[in-house]
Amino acid sequence: MTDGKPPVLDLRDITKVYGSGETAVHALRGVSLTVDRGDYVAIMGASGSGKSTLMNIVGCLDIPSGGRYLLDGTDVGALDEYQQAIVRNRKLGFVFQSFNLIPRMSALSNVELPLAYGGVKAGERRRRALAALDQVGLAARVGHQPNELSGGQQQRVAVARALVTAPTLLLADEPTGALDSKSSQDVMGIFDRLGASGRTIVVITHEEEVASHAKRVIRLMDGHVVEDVRTSPVGGLPPRLAEVAS
């Protein structure tokens, strides 16, 4: 906030209740949280602690039951459906645990898709999609369809798809949850480099190993933030890269 810009993420007393009456589940019980530009945050917690619920709200996929959510200074709750689609397209990038690539579409087409919805011209789209795929080390696999790629490769395509629009905020919900350790290292390596280049990242995980890549670790328990620890400065390198550098 030193540059005077609003924080990328500003959650104020966010609550989320699933269902109603007897069977109501209070997944989030008042989460307040700000994330500054360039930060690399890991959100940890046991299964069922509300991590995915939080991620879905932050990603504009779901709406909170209460509280305010400002993304890059704008109140997302006040936007209409079309504007929310634009926010998802321009400001947010998602990486899911289960990759969520569109079947029967080549890696290149998958990565081009957000640009297509954003109205980018075909030539420019292709160039940017190829650059994003190159960044995740898949330049040689652009023509492959998801079912012709390994899990790790699919997840890297998904990261490229999330990156290609140069979003304000990159979100990942258990990105390594379905990967072996080698693939996990590849993906986390990419996140480290993105963090080093100043991109704002929020990663959800329940693995300490994954969380140790972040500059800041937040712990959730039963819908509350119970711990918020900074391990590296916002403007600095992610801890793993800092180790290498020192």
Add this chain to the structure above:
Amino acid sequence: MNAAEVLRFALRGLTANKVRSALTMLGILIGVAAVILLVAVGQGASRSIQDNIQRLGANSLTITPSTSGGGFGGGGGGGGFVRIAQGGGRGDQQNSGPRTQAKDLTVDDARALADPANAPSVKSVSPVVTAQNQAATYEGASHSIAQLVGTYPSYFEASNKPVVSGTYFYNDDVLSARKVVVIGHTVAQDLFGTASPLGKQINVAGVPFTVVGVLKEAGSSGFQDADDVAIAPLPAVQQSLTGFGPLGQILVEAKTADAVDAAQAEATQVLNQRHGITGTASADYRILNPATLQETVSAATGTFTVLLAAVAAISLLVGGIGITNIMLVTVTERTREIGIRKAIGAPRGAILGQFLAEATMLSLVGGLAGTLIAVVGAQFTIAGIEPVIVPMSIVLALGVSVAIGLFFGSYPANRAAKLRPIEALRFE
């Protein structure tokens, strides 16, 4: 997201499931092909009936007696034939027929109609007697002539029956009741094969007639062979075959096509006067005007065509429901994909457009294929009718098939577009 992009996504969606897409298209294909083809068959039927009416002679009125109590049973000629027994007992005197006031058509009626003072719009008048199914023989070959017509030379022009070889007969032949005959194509073939019939003598019911001419081939008129005729001078036929009874019909040719209605009015007046029909009394004759006949037939065939089209339209509707069905399956199957697309920023319109485009493409491609099949199918004769494609039916069928895609696709497409991203993503 431009239109080309939306179409590309739609095409990809369709090719992902080729068999299913093809089967859905088949429904529309059959519907569209049926609409176009059945309308074409209706049109073809109408066209062929109109042609037959035209062939009667477009400017000619046919006057027939209505004394025989209606019904087409014996046909015009049959009526005359049956009444031979009444012989000379008719005329201007009271008739002993079933209806006390009814009078037959006579040569005198024809003569009165030919008077330019009474009927200025009339060009010619041909009294006609017809003898049906007359056995004709020539050197061992025999043929039953469906219609043997006794008339005046003006009949050839009035009834639109030109001669291809030989000549007509002339007024002279009529006056002297010469036994000459002009035969139709079918008769000529059956009796003479490839040999020329001109100048040969044939026996009709035992009476020798000399062939002087052969009529131009008229072609099959569907129900009746228009070439199975023979035409001879009126008195010759009356003498030898029908007797000097009443006329089967009187053929009145108007001067021009525009004068047909005037000629009808004049003929009505003349005949009413001669037959003593006044005020509300119903006429004892009938005037057949080809123009009004054509209108009646058009109305009838129009109804027939609409009926065919309606049946076909139902199959098109069924095809449309097939599209809704398959699109609903597609949307359900691809709910997750819809969630992913929404998560990466697809606006509602893009999702709606994609599924609408898929549905429309299904129906449009099916419609185009159906049109192609209909056009090819229309080249063949169907149930004796040569279909005539109506361009409007193609435009309509294609338009309707696109509309069907949009209409029947809009429900599933809307359902897809309305899905909340998180709900779509959670869908298993």
